[in-house]
Amino acid sequence: MEPRKPVRERLLDAADALLFVEGAFATPVDTILKAAGASPPSLYSHFGNKEGLIAAALHRRYEVWKQVWDDEIAAAPDDAGRVLALWNALRTYQSERMTERWCAFTGTAAAFPDPAPELREILDLETALLRDRLLETATPIAGERAEALASALMVTYAGTMALMLREPYEKAIDEGRAGAASLCAAFA
Amino acid sequence: MEPRKPVRERLLDAADALLFVEGAFATPVDTILKAAGASPPSLYSHFGNKEGLIAAALHRRYEVWKQVWDDEIAAAPDDAGRVLALWNALRTYQSERMTERWCAFTGTAAAFPDPAPELREILDLETALLRDRLLETATPIAGERAEALASALMVTYAGTMALMLREPYEKAIDEGRAGAASLCAAFA
DNA sequence: GTCTATACGAGGATAGAC
DNA sequence: GTCTATCCTCGTATAGAC
Numbered sequence: 001m002e003p004r005k006p007v008r009e010r011l012l013d014a015a016d017a018l019l020f021v022e023g024a025f026a027t028p029v030d031t032i033l034k035a036a037g038a039s040p041p042s043l044y045s046h047f048g049n050k051e052g053l054i055a056a057a058l059h060r061r062y063e064v065w066k067q068v069w070d071d072e073i074a075a076a077p078d079d080a081g082r083v084l085a086l087w088n089a090l091r092t093y094q095s096e097r098m099t100e101r102w103c104a105f106t107g108t109a110a111a112f113p114d115p116a117p118e119l120r121e122i123l124d125l126e127t128a129l130l131r132d133r134l135l136e137t138a139t140p141i142a143g144e145r146a147e148a149l150a151s152a153l154m155v156t157y158a159g160t161m162a163l164m165l166r167e168p169y170e171k172a173i174d175e176g177r178a179g180a181a182s183l184c185a186a187f188a
Numbered sequence: 189m190e191p192r193k194p195v196r197e198r199l200l201d202a203a204d205a206l207l208f209v210e211g212a213f214a215t216p217v218d219t220i221l222k223a224a225g226a227s228p229p230s231l232y233s234h235f236g237n238k239e240g241l242i243a244a245a246l247h248r249r250y251e252v253w254k255q256v257w258d259d260e261i262a263a264a265p266d267d268a269g270r271v272l273a274l275w276n277a278l279r280t281y282q283s284e285r286m287t288e289r290w291c292a293f294t295g296t297a298a299a300f301p302d303p304a305p306e307l308r309e310i311l312d313l314e315t316a317l318l319r320d321r322l323l324e325t326a327t328p329i330a331g332e333r334a335e336a337l338a339s340a341l342m343v344t345y346a347g348t349m350a351l352m353l354r355e356p357y358e359k360a361i362d363e364g365r366a367g368a369a370s371l372c373a374a375f376a
Numbered sequence: 377g378t379c380t381a382t383a384c385g386a387g388g389a390t391a392g393a394c
Numbered sequence: 395g396t397c398t399a400t401c402c403t404c405g406t407a408t409a410g411a412c
Contacts, residue, residue: 028404029406029407041408041409043407044406044408049406049407
């Protein structure tokens with residue numbers, strides 16, 4: 001056994017592994033504490049409250065997710081590939097860590113109609129990342145119509161995630177990717 | 189004052205008006221009871237439990253929603269119009285009753301990872317309705333590629349709803365409709 | 377910094393009277 | 395069939411010791 005991680009990290013690990021499977025509401029703090037081998041005061045002293053823990057877990061996810069997406073963009077062979085990299089990244093990301101049911105960010109937004117400021121911040125950050133990157137990758141393809149393409153891709157990405165609630169996630173990713181490819185072709 | 193509706197209906201009205209605004213989890217039974225002017229035993233004798241009430245409320249929504257969509261399809265001028273009728277229906281439906289934050293069905297699916305059978309049933313019913321109708325309306329446009337178009341439209345519909353969690357719903361509907369229109373053009 | 381133990385409130389559901 | 399009153403569980407958060 002290696003030396004134990006500090007409690008803060010253990011809590012984040014457990015939160016990340018549990019919160020987005022059944023959903024933030026359906027996962028009691030108690031379950032996270034047990035998985036982390038931690039006690040209530042550790043959680044509340046480090047993160048303030050449950051929403052604080054969720055926000056911190058989402059921050060970690062955000063960084064990992066951005067990196068995975070970056071790598072896929074860098075590996076893409078052409079302009080359309082750099083758009084579709086988002087769906088490749090989904091495949092990679094999900095196959096590596098798939099326990100979650102669907103998008104951790106959208107799921108959190110759905111669970112908290114009136115999120116704490118720190119929670120809203122990370123949710124908005126991810127939305128902005130999506131919008132910005134999609135516009136960037138859409139521009140070489142669609143030129144002046146890049147904003148329209150980026151919008152349609154944003155809808156397609158959100159739909160890919162939401163479809164995971166209605167059917168197996170591999171199918172959702174495949175359907176989303178195919179839709180995005182059609183859009184790229186239409187705007188080329 | 190007109191004579192009061194039976195309790196069962198009052199409960200359904202209240203549930204429908206409240207459950208899908210803040211979400212099924214965030215709306216306590218208590219709130220629904222107060223709004224309905226009803227007592228706990230009325231709810232539990234009529235619907236069994238909270239999930240039963242939600243399932244019943246969704247059933248009513250399903251019927252209304254199907255009708256609104258039907259009417260928009262009937263009023264559409266051409267093949268592409270019959271596809272886009274779905275987004276027109278969203279506008280109509282939402283502008284008439286918009287208190288809810290986003291899709292009542294997807295939101296319920298997200299809130300209950302392991303729904304009671306009656307709940308799963310109505311959720312699956314709506315998914316099937318979407319798939320069937322989209323394939324029907326896609327066929328005159330895309331012919332043999334109708335399934336691919338229908339899939340992409342399904343993603344676009346799911347994304348339209350999910351985007352409502354990240355931005356104002358009118359914008360989400362507009363972006364979704366534009367995406368659907370691009371897809372129709374691409375498959376024509 | 378981290379733990380044990382506990383307070384506090386909320387939410388879902390029921391017993392029993394009318 | 396419907397109500398009043400209540401129970402009981404669960405979930406978040408804190409007090410105080412180590």
